[in-house]
Structures are given as C-alpha cells and as structure tokens.
Amino acid sequence: MQQNKHLDPPRYPRLILPIEEGMKRSFTVTAKKILIDVTKQLTKEIKQK
Amino acid sequence: MLGSAQIENILRHISKNILLYIGVNLGEAVLSEVDQTILTAAGFNIAGLGGLFPPYYKMFLLGRLTQMVGDYNSQKLDYTDFEKYLEKNQYQPLTPFEEIQYTIARKATYHHLKNLENRVRQEVEGDIVNTLTRVEYEAIIREEIERGVKERKSITNIISDIG
Numbered sequence: 001m002q003q004n005k006h007l008d009p010p011r012y013p014r015l016i017l018p019i020e021e022g023m024k025r026s027f028t029v030t031a032k033k034i035l036i037d038v039t040k041q042l043t044k045e046i047k048q049k
Numbered sequence: 050m051l052g053s054a055q056i057e058n059i060l061r062h063i064s065k066n067i068l069l070y071i072g073v074n075l076g077e078a079v080l081s082e083v084d085q086t087i088l089t090a091a092g093f094n095i096a097g098l099g100g101l102f103p104p105y106y107k108m109f110l111l112g113r114l115t116q117m118v119g120d121y122n123s124q125k126l127d128y129t130d131f132e133k134y135l136e137k138n139q140y141q142p143l144t145p146f147e148e149i150q151y152t153i154a155r156k157a158t159y160h161h162l163k164n165l166e167n168r169v170r171q172e173v174e175g176d177i178v179n180t181l182t183r184v185e186y187e188a189i190i191r192e193e194i195e196r197g198v199k200e201r202k203s204i205t206n207i208i209s210d211i212g
Contacts, residue, residue, distance in 0.1 A: 011120065015111060018128045023074055023104050030070040037062035038173060045055040 067166040072098035
C-alpha cells in the first residue's frame, strides 16, 4: 500500500519543526483574532443600529 | 438588519488578520496594492513585515541547504545552526532560476490563503445575514402572536396577518 507522504515523519525534525510550529501557532493566533475582532465589530454595529 | 457598509466593517477584520498572516509569513513583497492599502488603513506599518527572513523564505532556504549538504549532514544540523547560517549570511544568493521557483511557490501559497480569506468572508457574511433575518422574523411572529392573543384572534387570522 502506498504511504501518504504527508503522514511520514519529517526527515529533519529538529530543523523543520520550529518553523512549521511557528507558522501553525501564528495561524491559530490569526484565527482567534478574527473571532474576537468580528464579534467585537458585530456587537458594535448591532448596538449602533 | 445591518447594511452592506456595516457588514463590510465586520468582514474587513477577516481580511486584515489574514493579510497580516500572509505578510508576516510570506513577506510584504507578496501583498498586492489593495492588500497593502487594507493593512495601512487598519493602522499597520507594512514596511519590513515578516522581517529579512519570513518563515516561508526560511523554509525555502532550508530545503536548499539540506539538498546541498545531503541527508546525513542535515540530520546532524540543529535549528540554531540554521539560524546562525542565515544571520551570518553564509548562504549563497538565489540563482535567477531559484528566484523564479521561489516566487512561483510563494504566489501559489498566497492565492491559497486569499481563497481561504474569501471563503471565511462568505461564510461569515452568510451566517450574519441568516441569523439577523431569523431574529427579525422571530420578532415579527412574536409581536403578531401577542397582538393576536390580546385581540382573541384565531391562529388562521394571526398567520394571515403575518403574511
């Protein structure tokens, strides 16, 4: 059976993980910021209505 | 119901945050003029966003380095070694062909992230409109039922009044 390359462990875990983790963490922060900013703005717009 | 300008004020926060992610991780050079205007209007200084080595560029240089030194030596490398390699400018500048490869890859990733931005905007807009419409309809129905009870109307008449 052919293995899914994306599921293979990285060849250089000590090298790649810090960058990948940094990008993932940054994406999680972005998603949370979107949630907070959208909720805040929505509340503001509804109050002003 | 919120107007289109108010909904746009809400959606702008999605664009702002995703564009900031793109700028920080892929570098400011990939941002279009419109993207730059959105970020500047949101109060961000886009000059040097992502620094000298945005993570995407680091990944590209890392890939190139591991290819040059081979599997055996790459396995012995530590992340701090790689950071030092970048800081000390030990890497060779990209050749014109590598420059093209990098630009194409970065542009493709940029488009994936822009598509994600559009999808998130569409979903949020749909959710806001659906929820607000439902709230308005529910208020109308509640009002008509209350009035109907007071005026001792039949269910058929209440439904008919709601339209």
